[in-house]
Amino acid sequence: MLDVPSTYYHDFNPTLDDVRAAHERIRGKIVRTPLLRSERLDDRLGGTIWLKAETLQTTGSFKFRGALNRILQFDEVQRKNGIVAWSSGNHALALSYAASRQAVKATILMPQEAPKTKIDGARANGAVVRLYDKTKETREAIGAEIAATTGAVIVPPYDDPDIILGAGTVGLEIVEQAEEAGIKLDAVLACCSGGGLVAGTSVAVTGASPGTAVYSVEPADFDDMARSLASGKPQRNDPSALSICDALLVPTPGFYTLPVCSAHLAGGLSATDTEVIEAVRFAYSELKLVVEPGGAVALAAVLSGKLDVRNKNVAVILSGGNVDPDKFASYIA
Amino acid sequence: MLDVPSTYYHDFNPTLDDVRAAHERIRGKIVRTPLLRSERLDDRLGGTIWLKAETLQTTGSFKFRGALNRILQFDEVQRKNGIVAWSSGNHALALSYAASRQAVKATILMPQEAPKTKIDGARANGAVVRLYDKTKETREAIGAEIAATTGAVIVPPYDDPDIILGAGTVGLEIVEQAEEAGIKLDAVLACCSGGGLVAGTSVAVTGASPGTAVYSVEPADFDDMARSLASGKPQRNDPSALSICDALLVPTPGFYTLPVCSAHLAGGLSATDTEVIEAVRFAYSELKLVVEPGGAVALAAVLSGKLDVRNKNVAVILSGGNVDPDKFASYIA
Numbered sequence: 001m002l003d004v005p006s007t008y009y010h011d012f013n014p015t016l017d018d019v020r021a022a023h024e025r026i027r028g029k030i031v032r033t034p035l036l037r038s039e040r041l042d043d044r045l046g047g048t049i050w051l052k053a054e055t056l057q058t059t060g061s062f063k064f065r066g067a068l069n070r071i072l073q074f075d076e077v078q079r080k081n082g083i084v085a086w087s088s089g090n091h092a093l094a095l096s097y098a099a100s101r102q103a104v105k106a107t108i109l110m111p112q113e114a115p116k117t118k119i120d121g122a123r124a125n126g127a128v129v130r131l132y133d134k135t136k137e138t139r140e141a142i143g144a145e146i147a148a149t150t151g152a153v154i155v156p157p158y159d160d161p162d163i164i165l166g167a168g169t170v171g172l173e174i175v176e177q178a179e180e181a182g183i184k185l186d187a188v189l190a191c192c193s194g195g196g197l198v199a200g201t202s203v204a205v206t207g208a209s210p211g212t213a214v215y216s217v218e219p220a221d222f223d224d225m226a227r228s229l230a231s232g233k234p235q236r237n238d239p240s241a242l243s244i245c246d247a248l249l250v251p252t253p254g255f256y257t258l259p260v261c262s263a264h265l266a267g268g269l270s271a272t273d274t275e276v277i278e279a280v281r282f283a284y285s286e287l288k289l290v291v292e293p294g295g296a297v298a299l300a301a302v303l304s305g306k307l308d309v310r311n312k313n314v315a316v317i318l319s320g321g322n323v324d325p326d327k328f329a330s331y332i333a
Numbered sequence: 334m335l336d337v338p339s340t341y342y343h344d345f346n347p348t349l350d351d352v353r354a355a356h357e358r359i360r361g362k363i364v365r366t367p368l369l370r371s372e373r374l375d376d377r378l379g380g381t382i383w384l385k386a387e388t389l390q391t392t393g394s395f396k397f398r399g400a401l402n403r404i405l406q407f408d409e410v411q412r413k414n415g416i417v418a419w420s421s422g423n424h425a426l427a428l429s430y431a432a433s434r435q436a437v438k439a440t441i442l443m444p445q446e447a448p449k450t451k452i453d454g455a456r457a458n459g460a461v462v463r464l465y466d467k468t469k470e471t472r473e474a475i476g477a478e479i480a481a482t483t484g485a486v487i488v489p490p491y492d493d494p495d496i497i498l499g500a501g502t503v504g505l506e507i508v509e510q511a512e513e514a515g516i517k518l519d520a521v522l523a524c525c526s527g528g529g530l531v532a533g534t535s536v537a538v539t540g541a542s543p544g545t546a547v548y549s550v551e552p553a554d555f556d557d558m559a560r561s562l563a564s565g566k567p568q569r570n571d572p573s574a575l576s577i578c579d580a581l582l583v584p585t586p587g588f589y590t591l592p593v594c595s596a597h598l599a600g601g602l603s604a605t606d607t608e609v610i611e612a613v614r615f616a617y618s619e620l621k622l623v624v625e626p627g628g629a630v631a632l633a634a635v636l637s638g639k640l641d642v643r644n645k646n647v648a649v650i651l652s653g654g655n656v657d658p659d660k661f662a663s664y665i666a
Contacts, residue, residue, distance in 0.1 A: 034367040039391050055621040058372055117618070284661075285450070288388040288654035290621040321621035328617075329662030 002262040003232050008255045012161055013263075016207025019168040019200060022069045026166060029101075030065055031057050035177040035315070040286050045302060047309035050185070052174050052317045055291055059121075061247075061320030062170050062197055063094035063157075069166030070155055071095075071102050079104050081151035086110070086139035089118030090247055090294075090320050091157035096127035107146055109139045115246060115324045158196030159254035168200025174315045175208040185212045186312040189269070189298040191319040192216035192225050193248040195257030201317070202264035213266035215307065217298040219243035219273065225253050225261060226268025234258055244273045244327075247294030247320055269307060271300035279303050280331045283318070290328065295320035335595040336565050341588045345494055346596075349540025352501040352533060355402045359499060362434075363398055364390050366503075368510040368648070373619045378635060380642035383518070385507050385650045388624055392454075394580075394653030395503050395530055396427035396490075402499030403488055404428075404435050412437050414484035419443070419472035422451030423580055423627075423653050424490035429460035440479055442472045448579060448657045491529030492587035501533025507648045508541040518545045519645040522602070522631040524652040525549035525558050526581040528590030534650070535597035546599035548640065550631040552576035552606065558586050558594060559601025567591055577606045577660075580627030580653055602640060604633035612636050613664045616651070623661065628653035 002008075036051040054062040071083070082105030085095050092108045099106035106127040110119055111134050122129050132142060147154050156163065171188065178185050188205050190198040195216065202214040216225045221241035228235045236252045243249060253261065271279070276293045279300035283291040291299070298316045302309055323331075335341075369384040387395040404416070415438030418428050425441045432439035439460040443452055444467050455462050465475060480487050489496065504521065511518050521538050523531040528549065535547040549558045554574035561568045569585045576582060586594065604612070609626045612633035616624040624632070631649045635642055656664075 031370065034369075036367075036389060037364065056369060060619075060621050284623055284658070286393075288393055288623040290617055290623060325617070325662070325665040328665065329658070332658040332661070 002259055004234050004258065008259055010259050012256050012260065014161065014165060014203050014260065016204060018165050019172050019204040022162070022165040023169040023172050025072050026065060026068045026169065029068055032173060033057055035174065035181070036287070038287055045309050047312045047314055049302060049309065050174070050178065050313065050315040051287070052170060052315055053289060054170060055289055055295060055318050055321030059093040059097045060322045061090040061094060061295065062167055062317070063090045064098060065169050066163035066166030066196060067091070067094040067098040067155070070160065070162040071098050071104060073162060074104065074153070078153050081153065082106060083155050084143050084146045084152040085155045085157070086143055087157050088114045088246055088249065090322055092122040092127070093118055093125065093322060095155060096122045096125035100126040107152060109142055115322065115327070117322050117324045121322070158194035159256045161256060164196050164200045164256060164260065166200070167197045168204045170197065170317060171201030171204030172208060175205055178209070178313070178315065183313050185209060185315050187213045187215060187266070187307065188315045188317070189215050189217050189301060189307070190317045191248065191295060191297045192218045192268070193294070194250040194254045195225055195261050196254070197317065197319060198265065199257040199260040202261060206264045214264060215266055216261065216268045217301045218268065218270045219245040219248050219276070219297060220270045222248055222250070223268060223270040224251065226270055228253050228258055229262060229265060229268050245276060245294035245297055247292060248297065269301045271297050271304055271306065275300040275304040277331050284332045289318065290321045290323065291318050292320050292323035335592055337567050337591065341592055343592050345589050345593065347494065347498060347536050347593065349537060351498050352505050352537040355495070355498040356502040356505050358405050359398060359401045359502065362401055365506060366390055368507065368514070369620070371620055378642050380645045380647055382635060382642065383507070383511065383646065383648040384620070385503060385648055386622060387503060388622055388628060388651050388654030392426040392430045393655045394423040394427060394628065395500055395650070396423045397431060398502050399496035399499030399529060400424070400427040400431040400488070403493065403495040404431050404437060406495060407437065407486070411486050414486065415439060416488050417476050417479045417485040418488045418490070419476055420490050421447045421579055421582065423655060425455040425460070426451055426458065426655060428488060429455040429458035433459040440485060442475055448655065448660070450655055450657045454655070491527035492589045494589060497529050497533040497589060497593065499533070500530045501537045503530065503650060504534030504537030505541060508538055511542070511646070511648065516646050518542060518648050520546045520548060520640065521648045521650070522548050522550050522634060522640070523650045524581065524628060524630045525551045525601070526627070527583040527587045528558055528594050529587070530650070530652060531558070531598065532590040532593040535594060539597045547597060548599055549594065549601045550634045551601065551603045552578040552581050552609070552630060553603045555581055555583070556601060556603040557584065559603055561586050561591055562595060562598060562601050578609060578627035578630055580625060581630065602634045604630050604637055604639065608633040608637040610664050617665045622651065623654045623656065624651050625653050625656035
């Protein structure tokens, strides 16, 4: 039993059917991303690795699923008042694009130091981007003020039931695709920041494929989910911690996500920045896929032996591929 | 009627069934690469583009299909004597890997200036790589000498029936996948050097989907196939021509490929190096795929408007993704 304050949502107990309902809602509007294989990767690890390439999702990350699942449930007033949200990147890209597709106005708050690719992308998608200074302003305060004055709906990046269920469709498709390939998965590894992807995925996978273990994977110094699961109490990261995984720099698990993860995950893994760069490079040279650091952390975990995958079928989510060219060049050099 | 010397193989008239037989032979040993979509690409072009990502094929290019199709038909003596081949890269990678998987020895002749990625890759696959100086030696002479002294089988990169039929399985899968998606393709665009891919693809596509037009796409100053088709006579490229498409620098169409292409292609397109770089950059930023210049030439053709794709369903083959990191960094910068 997780020992957390009452601010955490223990009464949010999503089921496989909830994820299936989200999938019905967004199916045909999202990419059913392929589950890829690489002989070279399998040879190296001695197991069978199934790569869920959410890098190939619309807007380059799994975030599009949750964003669309949320917006498609807006009523007329919400559609008219629009959205306000904050994000260092992938949620911004996904939400701004999903909003523009649904003719809903979006205002996105992004930290000044967010990757230029992501800031430019959100603007190109038609969103109003408001940059803020992390050291002087809090995004929650700016967002609340905009919501209060305009009636805009705040759409959080992960700590929201519909965002979690939308993200969980990744897990549902993984199980479907594994069945199509005639195999049963031993484990699924999901990149983890606030925990939306891994929470939703764990609901879908443990529901549809009992016995398949689901793990979160975080950057080494941002392993708040792993430590929270291990200790049974929510843990925070050291505020001075740094990582190249710009998409995964959340200080602590979400109020919605932690109880779900606690109920469904087999455990939490992590990978260092050095291991992540090796994974980005491997994805470039051997898989021919562009994966951003935060999207490569689960691959990094298997490449660096954090889980014994020998003679096992293991699915690894590549969660995003939005990375500035100069950074990418330095990783693959 | 093509007006070419008798050295060209007019009596090689492969059919859809021949490609199907090759597919039966290699199926399960190759990757059935996905046919990908991008809303962003469709929006930009006003058509529906289906990307056949052969970059995700084993060894990073379509070449693995032909190499495997050839080697799987070796008899015991051929298997024992091994292979000798020449290639600037992708054929070398594919053949060396296919050979090692089938426990056949391979000797590969590569020009000194071939991409380091490709030279290192062929060696890592267990091949003996012999570098040669293009200005002083001819690969055909070196290869013939090795074949004469060792009994090794010469496996050409494209001008060989089994290589062409193996490559043609790309086209067969494209039609299958289009049918699975419930659409009929208006056109298929294949990158073209010696013409193995486009010849095999044209046989499969025109056979399985009558009315679908197949086009070769070449680098602008290496458009020997396009000019040969247009003039009805084999054409050569200017020996001083240069292109960043290192995989597509063949001087003239093949003896086997030209008559097949003449019988089945709707025409030949081309793209400049500037247009190719734009396509490599687009694949990086919007598709999250690593595509080498020669593998991006067909995408470059549609992005630069060489074919009217508005309101059409058009398949574009991304034929390879083996590119040195420093070169790739310069293209996406």
